[in-house]
Amino acid sequence: MNHSEEIDIGQVRAFLQRAFSPDAAALSESLHRLDQEGSWLAVTLGSSTVPRSGLAAIHAILRERWPGHDIEVRSGNTIHRGGTGIGDGRHIVVILGGKGGVGKSTIAVNLAITLAAMGRRVGLLDGDLNAPDLHHLLGISAPREANTTHWDLWRTSVLPPSGWLRPVTRYGMDVVSIGLTFADTVAPTISGRETIAALLRRLVFETSWSADILVIDAPPGTGEEVQIMLRQLPISAAIMVTTPQDLAQMDAGRTVSLLRESGIPVIGMVQNMAYLPCPHCDETIDLFSGSQRLEQAGVAVLGRIPFDTRLSEGADRGTPLVLGDERRSISREFVRIAAQTRTWLDAMPAG
Numbered sequence: 001m002n003h004s005e006e007i008d009i010g011q012v013r014a015f016l017q018r019a020f021s022p023d024a025a026a027l028s029e030s031l032h033r034l035d036q037e038g039s040w041l042a043v044t045l046g047s048s049t050v051p052r053s054g055l056a057a058i059h060a061i062l063r064e065r066w067p068g069h070d071i072e073v074r075s076g077n078t079i080h081r082g083g084t085g086i087g088d089g090r091h092i093v094v095i096l097g098g099k100g101g102v103g104k105s106t107i108a109v110n111l112a113i114t115l116a117a118m119g120r121r122v123g124l125l126d127g128d129l130n131a132p133d134l135h136h137l138l139g140i141s142a143p144r145e146a147n148t149t150h151w152d153l154w155r156t157s158v159l160p161p162s163g164w165l166r167p168v169t170r171y172g173m174d175v176v177s178i179g180l181t182f183a184d185t186v187a188p189t190i191s192g193r194e195t196i197a198a199l200l201r202r203l204v205f206e207t208s209w210s211a212d213i214l215v216i217d218a219p220p221g222t223g224e225e226v227q228i229m230l231r232q233l234p235i236s237a238a239i240m241v242t243t244p245q246d247l248a249q250m251d252a253g254r255t256v257s258l259l260r261e262s263g264i265p266v267i268g269m270v271q272n273m274a275y276l277p278c279p280h281c282d283e284t285i286d287l288f289s290g291s292q293r294l295e296q297a298g299v300a301v302l303g304r305i306p307f308d309t310r311l312s313e314g315a316d317r318g319t320p321l322v323l324g325d326e327r328r329s330i331s332r333e334f335v336r337i338a339a340q341t342r343t344w345l346d347a348m349p350a351g
């Protein structure tokens with residue numbers, strides 16, 4: 001089969017009308033447009049009420065007919081590309097913290113690098129739109145002045161792959177951060193539900209990710225940006241980052257409740273700054289009083305990262321610690337966390 005064969009909307013409509021699924025036949029009349037570029041094919045339904053499950057069913061039928069094409073099905077603001085939403089065997093994992101200052105971004109960076117070192121294709125997206133700093137943690141220089149990047153968020157046409165954003169490659173990963181579009185001294189002011197939602201869709205669905213695991217570093221708390229992210233993106237699972245004390249876990253528990261209300265499973269939590277290794281002996285020192293709040297709520301502990309100034313020093317230099325951990329103790333803990341994450345994702349149903 002010629003994978004770049006021209007396909008018209010009439011062919012797609014006729015095929016859906018003949019499909020076994022009665023829903024596909026009914027939706028065939030609502031086909032609004034079809035866009036194609038090479039082996040990429042986007043089918044847009046005119047109805048804005050089709051749930052993601054309906055788009056998944058249409059996608060499966062079209063993929064069976066045109067197996068050599070990268071197919072996406074759209075309805076309103078919802079896009080489905082197979083699997084959990086962004087493609088077969090591909091996942092979005094969001095890293096969340098109940099409050100700021102728990103080291104969420106540092107955990108996200110080191111976990112993503114570890115997953116890449118284990119042979120997975122990894123993307124890292126800075127989802128904290130108003131406080132982007134992943135580029136700094138990775139040693140990627142921001143421009144000296146504002147970039148002229150045109151986000152074009154309100155376009156009514158479907159953008160083909162040739163117009164998608166191109167990630168920066170760093171430490172074997174795809175990296176995207178809006179912090180790379182303006183100087184570090186500039187304060188971003190991204191607000192409004194529609195603007196935030198459109199920008200998130202642009203960063204996820206209109207970026208040339210090669211990743212099969214896209215790690216998103218989310219803003220802290222349960223505010224508007226996080227709520228929109230959970231609603232708009234086909235997130236496979238979440239990982240919580242918290243410090244051991246009860247107050248931090250109480251705040252994280254609110255985020256876990258929001259995730260469960262949104263139908264997003266929680267793989268587990270990473271306890272950061274869990275203890276201080278004594279520099280003179282093998283003993284450990286608890287910096288915080290411990291809490292079992294999240295474990296009692298059913299959130300498993302994936303790993304415990306000690307308080308180590310090398311983590312912050314590496315972050316300031318743009319050299320994540322797992323790349324230069326001579327003692328290997330922290331690296332081994334990240335391998336443990338990454339292995340559990342990989343196993344959890346691999347066990348997910350295909351669609």
